[in-house]
Amino acid sequence: MERRIDLRSDTVTLPPPGMLDVLRDAELGDDYYHDDPTVKRLEQKAAEMLGKQAALLVLSGTMGNLASVMAQASPGTEVIVEQDAHTFHSEAGGMARFVGAMPKRIPGVLGVLDPDTVERQISTKDVLNGGTSLICVEDTHNAAGGTVQPLENLEALRRVADRHGVKIHMDGARLFNAAVAQGIPASEIVRCVDSVTFCLSKGLACPLGAVICGSREFIETARCCRQAVGGGMRQAGIIAAPGIWALDNMIERLADDHRNARRLAELVAEAGFGVDLRTVQTNMLKVETSPYTAEEFKAALNAQGIDLNIVVPGVVRLVTHWQITPEHVEEVGRAVRSLRRQ
Numbered sequence: 001m002e003r004r005i006d007l008r009s010d011t012v013t014l015p016p017p018g019m020l021d022v023l024r025d026a027e028l029g030d031d032y033y034h035d036d037p038t039v040k041r042l043e044q045k046a047a048e049m050l051g052k053q054a055a056l057l058v059l060s061g062t063m064g065n066l067a068s069v070m071a072q073a074s075p076g077t078e079v080i081v082e083q084d085a086h087t088f089h090s091e092a093g094g095m096a097r098f099v100g101a102m103p104k105r106i107p108g109v110l111g112v113l114d115p116d117t118v119e120r121q122i123s124t125k126d127v128l129n130g131g132t133s134l135i136c137v138e139d140t141h142n143a144a145g146g147t148v149q150p151l152e153n154l155e156a157l158r159r160v161a162d163r164h165g166v167k168i169h170m171d172g173a174r175l176f177n178a179a180v181a182q183g184i185p186a187s188e189i190v191r192c193v194d195s196v197t198f199c200l201s202k203g204l205a206c207p208l209g210a211v212i213c214g215s216r217e218f219i220e221t222a223r224c225c226r227q228a229v230g231g232g233m234r235q236a237g238i239i240a241a242p243g244i245w246a247l248d249n250m251i252e253r254l255a256d257d258h259r260n261a262r263r264l265a266e267l268v269a270e271a272g273f274g275v276d277l278r279t280v281q282t283n284m285l286k287v288e289t290s291p292y293t294a295e296e297f298k299a300a301l302n303a304q305g306i307d308l309n310i311v312v313p314g315v316v317r318l319v320t321h322w323q324i325t326p327e328h329v330e331e332v333g334r335a336v337r338s339l340r341r342q
């Protein structure tokens with residue numbers, strides 16, 4: 001097969017050597033009856049790592065966010081989201097379709113919501129308005145380029161939420177990237193939120209799966225919501241076993257992805273393309289392709305065996321992951337420089 005450098009997303013990752021070996025010995029059972037010991041082990045491990053009472057395995061980040069919103073927001077209530085949140089743009093309108101909640105979009109700076117602005121936008125339930133039920137934050141923030149939510153900001157949002165009796169859900173699809181980038185345990189980040197979704201796929205490289213964590217009561221409600229959206233599973237230990245392996249083996253190495261993204265950003269900037277280095281905090285970078293269109297830029301790199309995604313007109317995104325090596329980064333840097341000379 002032709003060798004390609006795939007920078008479209010960290011979702012393209014294949015299982016690393018060793019990950020699928022654990023499937024051979026995974027103890028399985030029917031999770032519907034709470035009979036799958038491997039699922040239970042993953043859920044307990046995830047809850048402990050995040051300092052929450054309980055956890056629930058779901059099939060995807062989208063399902064985790066949907067079940068979490070469904071469990072905490074009732075129809076007609078408002079859910080505050082950052083303007084470019086994944087939950088708004090890329091989850092097929094799930095919270096409107098299946099929960100009947102109204103996303104209320106607030107522009108952030110680099111994906112980070114201003115707590116005072118959020119407080120001004122919280123609605124009180126009355127005859128005219130269902131009230132605000134939930135605030136969603138995204139860590140890391142995908143559309144902003146993999147940016148991290150500063151801890152002080154999460155703490156301030158927590159105080160706002162508590163003043164108004166509102167819950168906070170974190171779409172932490174890349175929570176461990178945020179933790180590694182800040183050099184703090186993930187539990188410290190999610191201390192400020194009621195519920196969190198993190199993905200086992202993406203940088204942790206599992207073929208599928210995500211986990212939601214929160215209070216025991218929340219998880220039991222979310223279990224029912226998961227069932228409602230078709231996410232109840234049987235011998236789900238085949239998803240959980242690689243998940244446990246990933247939590248043991250794939251978190252610390254995310255620092256390599258961050259280093260590679262930073263180096264790539266520097267090379268792209270040196271080649272004269274626009275990169276906002278403030279946003280390169282984890283494993284992503286967004287590149288302004290001018291004087292080329294994003295399509296031309298992409299086609300030129302595709303021709304050199306490099307895959308990437310267009311995010312908006314004139315901007316492409318490059319994402320590093322375990323299958324991208326420092327040598328790949330230098331190769332992509334050379335390819336980008338060659339574009340500049342054309």
Ligand SMILES: Cc1ncc(COP(=O)(O)O)c(C=O)c1O
Binds near residue numbers: 062063086087171173
């Ligand atoms: C920030 C964020 N949240 C949620 C998701 C959804 O995850 P999944 O693709 O597993 O449904 C993604 C996927 O890319 C994401 O980037």
